[in-house]
Amino acid sequence: MTGASAPGSSSSISAWWWRHQRTLTPLILLAPACLLFAIFVIIPIGMSLSLSLYDWDGVGPKTWVGFGNFAELFGDPVFFTALKNNLLWLLIYLAAPMLGLLLALFLNQGVRGIRPIRALFLMPFVVSQVVIGLIFAWFLNPEFGLLNPLLAKLGLGPVAPLENERWAILAVIAAGLWPQTAYCMVLYLTGLTGMRPELIESARLDGARDHTLLWHVVLPQLRPVTFIAAMVCVVSALRSFDLVMIMTAGGPYNSTNVLAYYMYEQTFLSLRYGYAAAIAAVLFGLMACCVAFFLWRLLARERG
């Protein structure tokens, strides 16, 4: 076809554009987003990962240590405490969707005056995590808190949960479970509102009742919500930081440390940027695995 005509330069560009328009337009439209994503997400991740291979105190020269930071990490008892606490956190947070569902089912009634009550249950989700941490820390404070006077009324001895190396982490997670449940409740409430009433009607006509109705008609429709709720819980369990920072600062002696807090501590208290970047890399890997698992399930279901 080349010899058919001798097109001028401008028409050759337009012809070229005409031919490739369908491939080029999306690329051009995507470019700004990709650029920003690269600058603010991809490149920092790359820099952080490369930093994990160095020993650096933030001022002096960086020293290449290869996988030395990771080798040290796997011999560091604090790292394993933090990892264990993160996994425990994750496990307990999976109760949030269930509790949230129960609350949502309970609050999804047409009773008069249910709206303000719903709003009350929503409160912990609206309040900042820092405030929640403070409220719980004050409540649990053995010297000035409300918990011990309340226990005394029941005839139970004074306790100091936040300074007990075994129980402190559970007290912190309990504080986190409160807003997390509220969040899941909101998700389920929205899901319940979007439910198709005719399906429920016809199920009722067919004689489905109580848990049969819940299990076989309501829950399958809520599946996308459950999926989102579970994923959000896993991610927030892994990145938990604020509550630990406010309630215990990782103490007593590291028993409530989590990966994100340990990373912060190594960066800003110990000034070991490389080591902290190695912790960040592990956290990143862990989170990537969880998200990949969820995406895989999602895709599998969409295909199936």
Next chain:
Amino acid sequence: MRGPLGLVLACVLAMAGPASARTLIINANTSDPAPRAAWEAVVADFRRDNPGVEVKFNLYDHESYKKSIRNWLTGASPDVVFWFAGNRMREFVGRNLLTDVSGLFDDEVRASISRAGIDLVSVEGRQYGVPYSYYQLGLYFRRDLLERAGVKQAPATWADLIETCRALKADGVEPFAIGSKDLWPTAAWFDYINLRSNGHAFHMALTRGEVPYTDTRVRAVFAKWGELLELGCFAKNHASLSWQESQALLYQGRAAMMLIGNYIVANFPSEVRERMDFAPFPAMQHAAGKHEEAPTNSIHIPAAARNKEDARRFLAYVLRADVQERINRALLLLPLNQKAAIADDRFLKKGQALLSNAEALSQFFDRDTNEELATIAMKGFQEFMINPERLDQVLEGIERARKRIYKN
């Protein structure tokens, strides 16, 4: 990371206005209301006395200052930085990040500042900054509670201290309040027992990482500390309390004493203020009053500063007795210049008597030793206070960290 951050900083500084030769940029961490007002007044006077200099006084909160100073010293640098004397300063001197200002320390200055004070800003006989405030640590106690328990005098020796604890416990009062949730209050105990048992030279060698934590002299410190723990001298639940929360025990009359810095005086409620008193940490093998803890704040000129001439002028200005007097009256701290009058406050007067006669001063555990080691060790101190039987495990943990951190 340094590159982009430095670039951003350079842009910020550039936006602040083109830096002519006569611009003086001062970065300070004194952002709390009283220090802020005091320093702004001092800077205003300096401006008036030096009309040719355009002074930019930038304030940052403590935490972000601590994080940023490393970028300033290595990137686009201000002309004057606020920092801490002692090892925190020496870390930067060792990397050639601060300017030698020995020229400011003439005979007149040397006559007005104690030797121990000059030592804090010296490296190998050269000075690298100007100290402007410090304060004492020691026993702040309820005189009324001690008297009620039959104790007439503040404890002056370790034996007195043990006796005082016994008497207070018999009277139903906790001898010591401490908030170990903040970790650092435990370090005051370690520092003082070590200073008093082994002396300043050993304490500094230890905090420089030259002595193993499993050394018998270090174990001796914990043995003494353990005596107090065995007696139950510390108010329980201390791991749940921050230092601010723990002082409430003192004001409520549930605890009688606290080992803390002079900043606690500002918090005394008016109704207990008259009943509060101060005493130096009791004497042990090494005499009391000779080796003391005195965290010192100072100002420095970064090596990369552009206007070192006016920066030196500002440092000389801050060395002056009248300027130090003004700053420290406002801060309720002690001036290092002994010719400066101090505020009319009995706690400050006792502090000045203690510190100006001290032969050697330490800064505080977390300023004297490497930051990372300090965090690890202070967690260990807390663990020891709750589980004294884990001492071996705690010391081995700190020692492992010391070996790794100070391997060079």
